Amino acid sequence: MINKFVPDMETALAGLNDGATILMGGFGSVGQPVQLVDHIADMGLKNLTLIANNAGAAFGGMTKLLQTGAIGKVVCSYPRSSNSTVFIDLYREGKIQLELVPQGTLAERIRAASAGIPAFFTPTGAGTQLGAGKETREINGRLCVLETAIHADFAVLEAWEADRWGNLTYKLSGQNFNPIMAGAAAVTVVQTQHVRELGEIHPDAVKTPGIYVDRVIHVPYGDPTL
Amino acid sequence: MINKFVPDMETALAGLNDGATILMGGFGSVGQPVQLVDHIADMGLKNLTLIANNAGAAFGGMTKLLQTGAIGKVVCSYPRSSNSTVFIDLYREGKIQLELVPQGTLAERIRAASAGIPAFFTPTGAGTQLGAGKETREINGRLCVLETAIHADFAVLEAWEADRWGNLTYKLSGQNFNPIMAGAAAVTVVQTQHVRELGEIHPDAVKTPGIYVDRVIHVPYGDPTL
Amino acid sequence: MSETQPKPLTREQMAARLAQDIPDGWFVNLGIGVPTLVSNYVGADKEVIFHSENGLLGVGPAPDEDHVEPWLINAGKQYVTLLPGASTFNSAESFGIIRGGHLDLAVLGGYEVAENGDLANWSTGANDAGPAVGGAMDLGAGAKQVWVVMDHTTKQGVSKLVEKCTYPLTALGSVTRVYTNIAVIDVTKDGFVLREAAPGWTFEEVQARTGARLLRA
């Protein structure tokens, strides 16, 4: 029998070690795996690479995680935040590396990892600093850069509903990077607001089929705050 | 005001001319735009290129369309059918060209067109006849071929529900190639079983956002037959 | 500047001027800042559908305090509403919409626009600033039309319309029109064309504040 639910944070994040790369879902405060990130901050890890759209925000344990010194490198599109200077301070002090990726290229590189596409061409970033050093090619009259898939060791995500096969739904703008990160990591861990019996989620309503998901933990923390 | 509903087949397919390339949704008999294909067969066109997963089947006007001689070339993964020899006969007689594409590569090439990815590498087909003549590269130790986006002049699709903005849902295995073809053509035309008021389809239930859709026609023909 | 110098447009006036030109039925992404204001000025006679990078189409006005849906924010991380007909999707699909050329229009802010349509709007090049790009490069490269709304000059009076961008580029040759506080300027294959000067401004006055040759329409 398949049962992807795990009883506690220790089990959910077992095997996450120093030097790991971590995909983290969420856009702003919505759809971010707040409690998983918080637990990672408590694990005392070193030299992690965090891949997420936003990295500078003050919510959801991110500040704590950055302050512990666990993060050696951030891959993201938008590290700035109006309500936190933690990332910027660490970056200016040279204590954290930053790989800045255009948001759509970040999404597509992560989706490519999940979909088994090792590399693709895109016009985004061609001829700019963020395309510098990348292979380029003119295709159909447009300059394109070659971008590669972003695989990770762990993906930590938040869902609205989950069942024991790992099928997931999301709520409104809580979807964002979560569905494409599921499957782009060796181990995909999900915290879910709601637990559903098998069959309660209509087949056409499933946003992330359970095949992408390894572990699910029930964290009904309620609504996100800005 | 946006109203993508059109009153008749003539309006739905206006601008479809000789030599056009057409993406056609459906897998087997399910999700195929039966009445749109039927009308195309009646238009007396020549030298069309049809891009679809299946091309040999006896249902949904496909046989008629092939028999009219309108189709000069088929791009598909599986032209054979247990209940029709029309395609095979035309192919053997040299009256129709065939570009055979692995099904996953076909899907990804069409999705790439919609998503603005001009080309991507994939291991599928590498080292086989269907990869012959294509640029190859070893990536992460695996031989890959470079595949390009498949754009078309028209996409003809079937949906379960549609509203006037062109938002679509599909039913069960009726989804298949339809959502990825929407947006991969200059003109996307949809026949829908059901018409919904704006807002009747929950935002999280929309499978194809209306931005991909140009014209919708209400064709409540009922259940498909094998 | 003489005392008779007409006033430049306010941010709200720039947004309102731009909004006039959006046709009924367009799908539009609005960047952060002045572009966001544009949605306030699209007339009720037009149905314009707004896209947000984080996975929304059909974004409506901000909710009042009593009707906030905490699971619904836009790319600027502000609470929003959804109109009937709205849809949600993941970030890859959202940027497929952008990159695939499905948006009729992206309205962006700008540091500089060059006469060949190059856009610089994501970095001033300062090393210690903590750079951020978000969806700017994707929007710049992907939308069918890219309209930039920005002041015509910096506070120091330096033109932001230039022959060649000096700041790091966002996208190559993609800007099709610029709405500034003194003019509406088309970017054509021949360069900048003055489409309209703000009330009271002359061609010569606009040209004097533009760092590249300005053509008459």
Next chain:
Amino acid sequence: MSETQPKPLTREQMAARLAQDIPDGWFVNLGIGVPTLVSNYVGADKEVIFHSENGLLGVGPAPDEDHVEPWLINAGKQYVTLLPGASTFNSAESFGIIRGGHLDLAVLGGYEVAENGDLANWSTGANDAGPAVGGAMDLGAGAKQVWVVMDHTTKQGVSKLVEKCTYPLTALGSVTRVYTNIAVIDVTKDGFVLREAAPGWTFEEVQARTGARLLRA
């Protein structure tokens, strides 16, 4: 062949033998033909989730005539049911699941399997046959494990396990195990290894019908 020659397995017996080896909890795609039969023999003590290329996960048994859902077919274009926990998705997502290495197992038919794991199962190379490939190349290249179920030899007695495929290839070096009507054979980096002979068959008899060197387990 002598009169005492043991009988080869039937199609059903081959499918049943393969089904024994599928662990609880695996996600599996079954090809058309004998592979499809495998689902009949997975014991009720195991939860195995079947994937269908046309966009289904959690495929259940065929419906009886009175309970056909006309909008629900599998990749073989037969009516199927969905189990509680099933999901539907589009063809790009379906092949993302395949190509991305998320399937634990693909069970495919075969014309030939080579000792390096190369598979030929989509074309006999005849020009006038009206070729078709479907999802075979994607499944062959994408699944974590590729098990082939096929007769050990052709009707003419020619081995389908070979040193090098003569038919057009489907995928390179991807087959990990072969279930035939007389043996279960692992494909290892050293070549074919006899894991199990069918009841009554000896290593030598299996080797005699195998077109490449067979190693003992």
